[in-house]
Amino acid sequence: MNIFLVPVKFSNTALLSSVVEELSHKFKGGIKIFDINLDINNSYSDERAQYFSTQIIALAIKKTDDLNGKVLILTEADLYIPVLTFVFGEAQLNGKHSIVSVCRLHEEFYSEITDENLLKERTLKEIFHELGHNFGLKHCADWDCVMHSSTSIEEVDIKGNYYCKKCEREIK
Amino acid sequence: MNGKAKILIVDDEKVVRESLFHWFEEEGYTVDTAESGEDALRKFEKGKFDLFLLDMKMPGMSGLELLKKIKESDPDSIVILITAFASVPTAITALKDGAYDYVTKPVDPDELAHLVKKAVEQRELKIENEQLKEKIEEINKPDNLIGESQQMKRIFDLIHTVAPTDTTVMIRGESGTGKELVAKAIHINSKRKYFPIVTVNCGALAETLLESELFGHEKGAFTGAHFKRKGKFEMADGGTIFLDEVGSVSPKMQVELLRVIETKQFSRVGGNQIINSDFRVITATNEPLEDLVKAGKFREDLYYRLNVFSIIVPPLRERREDIPLLAHFFLNRFSTSMNKPIKNISKEALDFLVKYDWRGNVRELENAVERAVVVGKESSIKVEDLPFHVSSNQFEGNGDGKSLSAIEKKHILNVLCENNWNISRSAHILEIDRVTLYNKINKYGLRQINQ
Numbered sequence: 217m218n219i220f221l222v223p224v225k226f227s228n229t230a231l232l233s234s235v236v237e238e239l240s241h242k243f244k245g246g247i248k249i250f251d252i253n254l255d256i257n258n259s260y261s262d263e264r265a266q267y268f269s270t271q272i273i274a275l276a277i278k279k280t281d282d283l284n285g286k287v288l289i290l291t292e293a294d295l296y297i298p299v300l301t302f303v304f305g306e307a308q309l310n311g312k313h314s315i316v317s318v319c320r321l322h323e324e325f326y327s328e329i330t331d332e333n334l335l336k337e338r339t340l341k342e343i344f345h346e347l348g349h350n351f352g353l354k355h356c357a358d359w360d361c362v363m364h365s366s367t368s369i370e371e372v373d374i375k376g377n378y379y380c381k382k383c384e385r386e387i388k
Numbered sequence: 389m390n391g392k393a394k395i396l397i398v399d400d401e402k403v404v405r406e407s408l409f410h411w412f413e414e415e416g417y418t419v420d421t422a423e424s425g426e427d428a429l430r431k432f433e434k435g436k437f438d439l440f441l442l443d444m445k446m447p448g449m450s451g452l453e454l455l456k457k458i459k460e461s462d463p464d465s466i467v468i469l470i471t472a473f474a475s476v477p478t479a480i481t482a483l484k485d486g487a488y489d490y491v492t493k494p495v496d497p498d499e500l501a502h503l504v505k506k507a508v509e510q511r512e513l514k515i516e517n518e519q520l521k522e523k524i525e526e527i528n529k530p531d532n533l534i535g536e537s538q539q540m541k542r543i544f545d546l547i548h549t550v551a552p553t554d555t556t557v558m559i560r561g562e563s564g565t566g567k568e569l570v571a572k573a574i575h576i577n578s579k580r581k582y583f584p585i586v587t588v589n590c591g592a593l594a595e596t597l598l599e600s601e602l603f604g605h606e607k608g609a610f611t612g613a614h615f616k617r618k619g620k621f622e623m624a625d626g627g628t629i630f631l632d633e634v635g636s637v638s639p640k641m642q643v644e645l646l647r648v649i650e651t652k653q654f655s656r657v658g659g660n661q662i663i664n665s666d667f668r669v670i671t672a673t674n675e676p677l678e679d680l681v682k683a684g685k686f687r688e689d690l691y692y693r694l695n696v697f698s699i700i701v702p703p704l705r706e707r708r709e710d711i712p713l714l715a716h717f718f719l720n721r722f723s724t725s726m727n728k729p730i731k732n733i734s735k736e737a738l739d740f741l742v743k744y745d746w747r748g749n750v751r752e753l754e755n756a757v758e759r760a761v762v763v764g765k766e767s768s769i770k771v772e773d774l775p776f777h778v779s780s781n782q783f784e785g786n787g788d789g790k791s792l793s794a795i796e797k798k799h800i801l802n803v804l805c806e807n808n809w810n811i812s813r814s815a816h817i818l819e820i821d822r823v824t825l826y827n828k829i830n831k832y833g834l835r836q837i838n839q
Contacts, residue, residue, distance in 0.1 A: 264494070270407060297407035299470065301494045309413055354416040365415060367498035 217245040218285030219347070222276060224254045225293045231318070232290065234336050235343065242344070242378070245285065252279045256293065269295040269306040273313045280313070286350050288343060289315040304342050304372065307349035314346035326369060338372050348379065351387045356380060393508040394418045394436065398428040398454065399443040399470075408441065415501070417508075425449025429457060437465070438511050439504065444471035444478065452482060459486040464514065466507045470495070524582070533569040534717055535710035539702040543570065550697050551577035556649070558634075558694050559672040561701030564751030567672040568632065570701055575628040580668060583627030586620045591633030595641055600657050602641075603648075609658025621654060624667040634694065635675035635686060646690045669694065704746040704753060711742045714750060718757035719769065730761055732768035740771050797832040800825070804834065 219239060223232060232249065239247045259271040272289060280287045295303050295317040304321065307314035321338040323331045344362045356363035361380035366372040379387065395417050397408045405421040412419045420437070422428035426449055428440070440458060444451040451469050458465050466488045471478070474492040482490050488507050491500065534540075550557055551574045559567040568587065575585040593601055600609075604619030620629060631637075637645060648654045649669055653662050671694050680686035704711065715733055723730045733741070737760075746752050760773040800818065807813045815825040829835075 270403070270410075296494065297411065298401070298404045299408055299493050299495060300411070300497045300500065303411075303497065306410070307414075309410065349414055354414055365501060367496075367501045371498070 217243065218283070219243055219245060219247050220250040220280065220283055220285055220287045221247065222250050222252055222254070222280070222287055222289045224252075224256060224272070224276075224289050224291045226290050226318075227292065228318070231332075231336060231339060235290070235339060238336075238340050239343070250280070250283070250287070252276065254279065254289070256291075261296070264296055265294070266296040266302065267291075267293045268297065269303055269315050269317075270297055273306060273308065273315055276313055276315075283312075285312075286347060287313045288347060289313070290339075290343075291315065291317050292319055293317060294319040304366070305346045307346040309349050309354070310352040311350055314350050316342045316346055320369065321372070334373075337377060338369075341366075341372055341375065341377050344378060348383065348387070353379075353383050353386060356383055358382075393438045393511075394420070395439045395441060395504070396420050396422060396428060396431060396437040397441045398422045398425065398446070398451070399441075400424060400446045401443075404443070411497075412504075415504075417504075425451075425454035425457075428454055432458065432461065436462075439507055440465060440467045441504075442467060442469050444469050444482075445473070452478070452485065455482065455485050455487055464511070466511050468503065468507065521582070533566055533573055534713060535707060536713060537707035537710045539707045540710060543699060543701060546697075546699050547573045548577060550574060550699075552579065554578075554668050556669045556694055556696045557671070557699060558677075558697070559670065559699045559701060561672075561674060562703045562749055563674050564749035565701040565703055566750050567674075567701055568630065570699060571628070571630040571670045571672060574670060575630075575668075578628070578668070580627045584624060585628040585630055586624040586667075587630045587632060588620050589632045591636035595638045598637070598641055599644065602644075603654050603656055604663075605657035606659040609656070613658065616656070619654075619656060621648060621665050621667060622656075622663055625665040626667075628668045628670055631669065631671045633673060634671040635673040635677055635680055639685075639687070642687045642690050646687065646693060649693055704749045708742050711746075711753065712738055714753055715741050715757055718754050719761065722758050722761040726761055728761055728764065729767060730764050730769060734768045734770050737769050737771045737774060740774060793832075796828070797834070800828055800832065801834055804829075 221232070221236065221239075226232065236247050236249065254272070254275055256267055256272050256275065259268045259275070260266075261268060272291075272295075276287060276289055295306070295315065297303055297306065302320060303317075305314065305316040316339065318335065318339050319325065321335055321342065323329050323334050341362050345366070348363045353363050355365040358364060358376075358380045359374060360376035361383055362376055362378050363380070363383050364371070364375040366375055378384075395412055397405055397412070397419065398421070399405050399408070400423055402423070405423065409419050409421050420431060420435075422431050424446055428442075431437075442451040442454055449457075451471070455467050455469065458467055463486070467486065469482045469487050469490045470493055471490070472493045474490075479490045489503055491503065535543075547570060557571075557574060559570050561567050571587075572585060575581060588598075588601060590598060596610075600613075600617070600619070602619050602621055604617050604622055605613050607613060607616045631645075652666060653664055655662060677686055677691055677695070681688050681691050712733075715738065719730065719733060722728075741753065741756070748755070756775055757769070759775045760769045764770070764773045800814075803814045803817050807817065811822055811825055815822045818825065820828075
């Protein structure tokens with residue numbers, strides 16, 4: 217199974233390389249960076265100063281639906297869905313496409329402290345989480361599982377950094 | 389935990405419905421959506437939902453109107469209203485109309501996730517609580533307090549009259565008539581039913597033990613008091629204390645009882661701390677307490693304090709029409725618990741049971757049927773299975789026959805039974821010859837059963 221990483225409004229190449237390396241260890245298929253020049257300006261809300269994640273996924277589907285594998289958009293843009301103030305990411309349950317924003321995974325967002333290792337750890341957790349939804353997983357009750365629901369940064373930090381045995385079995 | 393919770397999202401904006409649908413679906417909830425209040429009501433009629441998320445402003449029926457309609461149909465439904473334009477008056481209206489909560493768009497995902505999780509947990513707890521209450525009622529149901537006789541119908545009426553009050557009740561009746569079952573029936577039909585009913589058999593305990601049993605004791609209060617122990621009055625807090633055989637309480641304890649019943653305050657044996665307990669008192673006695681009062685053995689003031697409402701449970705011989713019902717009830721219970729295929733009682737055995745002079749009342753009948761189920765080998769209980777070595781026509785008539793022949797019949801039978809139907813020995817005791825005894829056995833139709 218190939219995983220296509222699609223950077224959109226994403227400039228942190230060091231983080232991108234680390235993510236590719238880590239994903240290569242965890243997934244057997246190829247991890248490919250795939251640039252599709254996605255214009256997401258129409259997904260921007262002036263009122264909220266955020267991008268509507270569902271619309272971005274819809275745009276990406278048009279350009280990548282023929283790809284054989286999972287497509288994960290990685291962005292530094294702050295994402296939202298209506299009703300909610302923000303989302304860390306969004307995925308099609310049992311589908312192909314997902315998106316993860318690192319905007320609120322930066323420690324600077326909360327404490328003005330830069331911590332690249334923490335950013336990498338959080339980013340990987342959210343990538344595994346959204347890919348898990350693509351593989352059909354719902355939220356897991358186990359706090360040691362990366363599929364545990366995380367609606368705040370504290371919960372992202374508390375939960376485990378990979379799938380629990382039960383969720384891993386379901387992916388396989 | 390929330391895998392089975394069903395959520396209905398009602399919003400006129402498709403994009404909102406879809407976003408929330410996917411977001412809650414990932415959480416593991418079963419989600420459905422409706423584009424209007426009318427659409428929501430149609431879906432609500434067809435299926436049950438645990439939680440509703442309603443947009444406040446919608447074309448046609450508003451969120452507040454929909455909230456009222458949902459609550460009219462199912463007052464236990466959990467409804468959360470979502471609005472883009474928060475105002476204190478609408479929030480108050482929503483909460484007054486039964487909304488669980490009220491959130492403003494956009495809402496923090498953490499807040500919404502925990503709000504919904506908490507609401508679903510609350511609903512689950514409420515349902516579980518209802519189920520447990522039903523279970524407790526089922527377990528506590530005094531199921532063998534049964535009868536269709538006029539006497540029992542009157543007892544049931546009295547129970548239902550006095551149960552909802554906090555009145556002290558005295559239950560009178562012979563041993564084995566079911567006084568404790570009446571006490572339990574009063575308790576479980578009262579507002580105290582979710583608190584314990586604590587039974588104390590006053591006749592079974594010596595004075596000092598009864599004091600410690602009723603009031604509890606502090607550690608070291610007496611030899612052997614290695615631990616602090618709560619008394620029955622303390623354990624009955626919120627519930628009922630049932631004092632069985634209250635006529636046997638010693639004069640000293642009668643003073644203590646009167647004081648505690650009036651003040652609802654006491655101290656543990658060996659302690660100084662005043663303990664308050666809110667209990668209802670039900671007593672039972674098979675003794676004529678009025679006679680004990682006249683004889684100076686029972687305090688008159690305590691008698692009047694306890695005998696506020698009196699229920700007299702009739703002996704079984706005064707409600708013989710209930711015997712078939714009771715006998716079949718016990719038969720079903722014991723044949724089920726012993727896994728035996730005995731389903732009926734033969735007409736002869738039933739006639740015998742109805743005519744028998746049940747001095748041990750319902751308890752004796754219960755034991756007789758249990759014994760018959762143990763020894764019974766056929767699909768119905770026979771006279772031979774019953775635990776009486778007597779003739780089925782022993783108790784013809786009402787069992788209280790005063791005629792000379794009835795007394796003679798009974799006396800001969802007693803002697804025969806005492807001597808294991810040894811004719812020579814029985815004849816010798818009766819001071820008649822063997823032939824005369826045989827003639828009387830034939831005359832009265834006596835025969836040896838179960839030998």
